[in-house]
Each structure stands twice: as C-alpha cells, then as structure tokens.
Amino acid sequence: MATSNTDTSNAARKKEVKKETRLGLTYKKDKDFGEWYSEVCVAGEMIEYYDISGCYILRPWTMAIWETLQAFFDAEIKKMNVKNVYFPLFVTENVLQKEKDHIEGFAPEVAWVTKSGQSEMEIPIAIRPTSETVMYPYYSKWIRGHRDLPLKLNQWCNVVRWEFSHPTPFIRSREFLWQEGHTAFATQDEADQEVLEILELYRRIYEEFLAIPVIKGKKSELEKFAGGFYTTSVEAFIPNTGRGIQGATSHCLGQNFAKMFEINFENEKGEKAMVWQNSWAYSTRTIGVMVMVHGDDKGLVLPPKVASVQVIVIPVPYKDADTQAIFDACRSTVDTLCKAGFRAEVDLRDNYSPGWKYSHWEMKGVPLRIEIGPKDLANKQVRVVCRDNGAKMDIPMHSLVEQVKEILSNIQESLFNAAKQKREACVKVINTWDEFIAALNNKKLILAPWCDEEDVEKDVKARTKGEHGAAKTLCTPFDQPRLPEGTLCFASGKPAKKWTYWGRSY
Ligand code: 87F
Numbered sequence: 001m002a003t004s005n006t007d008t009s010n011a012a013r014k015k016e017v018k019k020e021t022r023l024g025l026t027y028k029k030d031k032d033f034g035e036w037y038s039e040v041c042v043a044g045e046m047i048e049y050y051d052i053s054g055c056y057i058l059r060p061w062t063m064a065i066w067e068t069l070q071a072f073f074d075a076e077i078k079k080m081n082v083k084n085v086y087f088p089l090f091v092t093e094n095v096l097q098k099e100k101d102h103i104e105g106f107a108p109e110v111a112w113v114t115k116s117g118q119s120e121m122e123i124p125i126a127i128r129p130t131s132e133t134v135m136y137p138y139y140s141k142w143i144r145g146h147r148d149l150p151l152k153l154n155q156w157c158n159v160v161r162w163e164f165s166h167p168t169p170f171i172r173s174r175e176f177l178w179q180e181g182h183t184a185f186a187t188q189d190e191a192d193q194e195v196l197e198i199l200e201l202y203r204r205i206y207e208e209f210l211a212i213p214v215i216k217g218k219k220s221e222l223e224k225f226a227g228g229f230y231t232t233s234v235e236a237f238i239p240n241t242g243r244g245i246q247g248a249t250s251h252c253l254g255q256n257f258a259k260m261f262e263i264n265f266e267n268e269k270g271e272k273a274m275v276w277q278n279s280w281a282y283s284t285r286t287i288g289v290m291v292m293v294h295g296d297d298k299g300l301v302l303p304p305k306v307a308s309v310q311v312i313v314i315p316v317p318y319k320d321a322d323t324q325a326i327f328d329a330c331r332s333t334v335d336t337l338c339k340a341g342f343r344a345e346v347d348l349r350d351n352y353s354p355g356w357k358y359s360h361w362e363m364k365g366v367p368l369r370i371e372i373g374p375k376d377l378a379n380k381q382v383r384v385v386c387r388d389n390g391a392k393m394d395i396p397m398h399s400l401v402e403q404v405k406e407i408l409s410n411i412q413e414s415l416f417n418a419a420k421q422k423r424e425a426c427v428k429v430i431n432t433w434d435e436f437i438a439a440l441n442n443k444k445l446i447l448a449p450w451c452d453e454e455d456v457e458k459d460v461k462a463r464t465k466g467e468h469g470a471a472k473t474l475c476t477p478f479d480q481p482r483l484p485e486g487t488l489c490f491a492s493g494k495p496a497k498k499w500t501y502w503g504r505s506y
Contacts, residue, residue, distance in 0.1 A: 170288025229254025242443020300365025
C-alpha cells in the first residue's frame with residue numbers, strides 16, 4: 001500500500017487510485033457460507049492464514065476485540081475475588097497421565113515436544129491442551145485447612161489441541177487463546193453458586209458485547225466434560241448452517257479431581273475433607289461466532305461495544321472544494337468524538353478514493369461512517385451511514401456527540417434483536433421422530449421432549465449419522481417450557497423428563 005507522498009503528481013496519484021479497485025467479497029453468505037466465512041475473516045483483516053494448517057495469525061483488528069472481552073471478564077472475576085496466575089505451557093507425560101480417565105479420549109490431540117536441537121529429549125514434554133493436570137498438584141500443596149479456601153485462580157493463556165477435523169479460523173484452531181478458571185471450595189453449595197455466576201458472565205459477553213443471543217443450560221451426560229460432575233454452557237446458533245455452537249462452559253467438577261490429586265483440607269471440625277472444584281473457560285471462538293452471526297455480503301459487521309474503531313471519518317473533497325478545510329473538519333470531528341470517549345479515526349489517505357474507503361471500512365465492519373464534503377461543511381453538518389442497515393442521515397455538528405452516542409447504542413441493540421429474530425425463526429418445537437428428521441433437514445434448532453437417557457442420545461446420534469454430521473443434544477435449557485403430563489420422548493417413546501435442544505453442531 002502506498003503512503004502519502006507530497007511529491008506524487010496528481011496524475012500519478014490518480015493512476016494509483018484506479019489500480020486499487022478490487023474490493024469486495026467473491027462469495028455470498030447465503031450461497032457459500034464456508035468460503036464466505038474464510039474470505040471475510042481475511043479481507044476484514046482479522047485473520048491471516050499461516051503455513052501450519054489450523055494455525056492463524058490474529059491481527060490487531062481481532063486482538064482489540066479480544067482485549068475488550070478480556071477487560072470486561074477480568075474485572076468481573078476480580079470482583080468475585082478470583083486471582084490471576086500463570087502456570088507453565090509444558091507438562092510431563094507423568095503428570096499428564098496422572099488423571100488417565102479424562103485424558104484418554106483426548107490423548108490423540110495432545111502435541112509433544114520430543115527434540116531440542118538435533119537431540120532427542122530424555123523425557124518428552126507435552127504442550128498443555130488444558131491445565132487441570134498442570135495446576136492441581138499445586139492445589140494439593142497449597143490447600144491445607146479450611147482457611148485456605150476458597151482458592152480461586154484464573155489464567156489467560158494459549159492452549160494447543162492438535163485437531164484433525166477441518167480447521168476453521170477462531171472456531172476450530174490448533175492453538176487458541178482462552179481464560180481458564182480453576183476454583184476450589186469447602187462446600188458444594190459455594191461451587192454450585194459460582195458455576196452459575198460465571199455462566200452469567202459468559203451470557204453477558206455474548207449478549208451485551210457481541211450482540212449474540214445464547215441459551216443457558218446444562219449439558220447431557222454424554223456431552224458433559226467427562227472428568228466433571230456436571231457441565232453448564234451458553235449455546236449459540238448459526239442460522240446459515242443450521243448448527244449450534246458451544247459458546248463457553250462452566251463446569252462443576254465435584255470431588256473427582258480432588259480424589260485423584262488428593263486436594264484435601266481440614267474442616268472447621270478438625271476432620272479431613274475433600275474440596276469441591278469448578279473449572280470454566282471461554283476462548284477466541286467467541287469472535288468467530290460474532291463474525292458468522294453478524295457478517296454480510298459486504299464484509300464484517302462489528303457490534304459497537306467491541307469494535308476497535310466505532311466511527312470512521314472520511315473526507316469527500318470535490319474537485320474545486322477547499323480540501324484543507326474539509327480535512328480540518330474531519331480531524332476536529334474525530335477529536336470531538338475521541339474526547340467524548342468514542343473510538344473514532346479519520347482516513348486521510350490521498351491514494352484512495354472516497355468510494356474505495358467506504359468499501360474498505362465496510363469490509364472491516366466499522367459500525368458508523370461519517371462523510372464530510374463541501375456541502376456538509378457549508379451546512380455545519382455531517383453525513384452518517386450505519387454499517388448494519390445502510391441507513392443514512394445528516395446530523396448537525398452541534399449535536400454530534402449526543403447523536404453518535406444514540407446511534408451506536410441503537411446499532412448495538414438492533415444487531416442483537418436481528419440476530420435473536422433470525423434464531424427464533426430457526427427454533428422448531430417437535431414431538432415425534434419424523435418431525436425431528438424433517439426439522440434437522442431444514443437446519444432447525446430443535447426443541448424436543450426427551451427421556452434424558454444416554455443410550456437414547458447415542459441412538460439418535462447413530463441414526464442421524466451422515467455427511468453433515470450427526471445430531472446431538474446442545475443443552476437442556478434452564479428456562480424450561482411447561483412439559484404437559486404424559487408427554488413422550490420423541491426418540492424412545494418413553495415418558496419425557498425435560499425439553500432439550502438438539503441439532504448439528506460445530
Ligand atoms: C484435549 C486434549 C487433552 C478438552 C482436551 O472445559 C485434554 C483435553 O481435558 C481436555 N480437550 N478437554 C476438556 C477441558 C475441560 C475444562 N478445562 C478447563 C474446560 C474449562 C477449562
């Protein structure tokens with residue numbers, strides 16, 4: 001990309017502007033969703049592909065969003081008295097295997113370092129796929145008596161899981177960023193309560209920041225974290241593919257890990273007792289869900305609360321207009337907005353046309369564009385254009401701050417409402433197997449009465465196996481519709497115990 005250069009002649013500049021006309025996406029969201037998604041991640045400058053499959057470069061446009069989510073969550077857990085720590089990236093085979101049952105199914109995904117330079121290492125070391133086995137030996141050491149409880153630690157880190165299924169930026173990558181919280185309590189009550197408190201923070205990340213509606217609920221026995229007692233999650237839905245996606249999880253581990261790692265304490269009565277533990281995590285996957293839900297054929301659509309640039313100001317100088325005055329007006333507009341607390345920037349590059357800049361910032365999903373041309377200058381106004389619906393209005397300079405505030409908050413709200421409406425249109429309540437299959441083929445988010453038996457879920461999985469993947473339970477929502485007496489399970493015909501969401505998933 002050429003930088004501005006005062007020596008560049010007008011003719012040369014024009015040529016440069018002309019060259020740069022290829023903008024816009026080649027794929028359509030409704031037609032080729034998978035290709036559209038990869039293209040929008042790259043063209044929106046969030047991701048760059050790397051020469052190791054399943055690994056992606058997270059560019060500043062991504063990291064700014066991650067940092068916003070991080071700042072929110074980090075402040076909230078600190079209010080709960082959770083402390084941040086950092087444990088090593090590496091773990092020995094001995095320690096990793098300590099907890100055999102839970103690691104067994106995951107073993108193929110563990111990446112190992114076997115060499116240093118040209119020499120084989122004496123003991124190979126694994127790269128953490130999650131940190132239970134790294135951390136819990138020290139919980140055992142640090143927890144002695146009831147006064148050491150609760151112990152509430154969190155770390156912000158990367159983890160590596162060498163997946164073999166199709167990698168997708170943010171959604172399924174071999175290395176990703178997350179936070180993992182690991183807490184220990186004297187009583188189940190305290191643990192139960194924290195599970196839900198954390199889940200509520202995850203709901204807020206999705207709904208308040210990313211403008212994505214989620215369902216809070218409990219995972220089935222088959223889908224829960226095998227090493228735990230019960231798993232809760234927030235579940236999102238991607239209408240275009242008809243797939244559910246687990247947004248974040250908050251587990252109550254019960255006393256399983258306490259037993260294995262001997263995390264004991266002396267209680268108030270002087271008796272030996274085992275701790276109750278939780279673990280919880282959300283990852284950079286959140287950002288992929290945001291891209292999938294809000295993006296359109298022009299590119300990314302960023303919710304104002306997370307956009308690193310909320311307002312982009314673009315000068316629109318006509319041939320004979322006073323370019324300097326327009327540039328000054330743009331700069332002072334950005335100044336006013338930044339002083340009022342908005343994240344605003346101006347695009348003064350002289351080697352791109354205004355039209356090119358419009359497309360560029362639309363591709364990057366900036367929520368609000370401000371255009372300033374000679375007419376706006378004369379009328380002491382600016383032209384604003386909303387990214388989400390293309391709405392245009394002229395607003396007087398004197399009310400700039402109040403109006404921008406109002407417009408951004410409306411965009412945030414309407415993105416959420418639009419996403420919720422789209423999701424609701426995909427929800428299908430069913431009662432029979434035939435209705436279930438029909439809904440599955442129609443990419444629905446299925447709410448079905450279920451007997452809650454593991455074998456029945458396995459059977460549903462087996463019966464729906466196909467090129468698009470099997471159907472499974474997403475969650476049993478905490479918010480349960482009424483289950484009329486005598487309702488039968490859609491799959492087994494036995495008495496139904498609960499309403500559960502089913503579908504294909506990521
Ligand atoms: C892959 C390889 C090895 C998931 C893995 O959800 C181990 C694992 O334990 C593994 N993939 N898991 C489950 C992670 C459970 C739990 N860990 C702490 C969480 C929240 C944060």
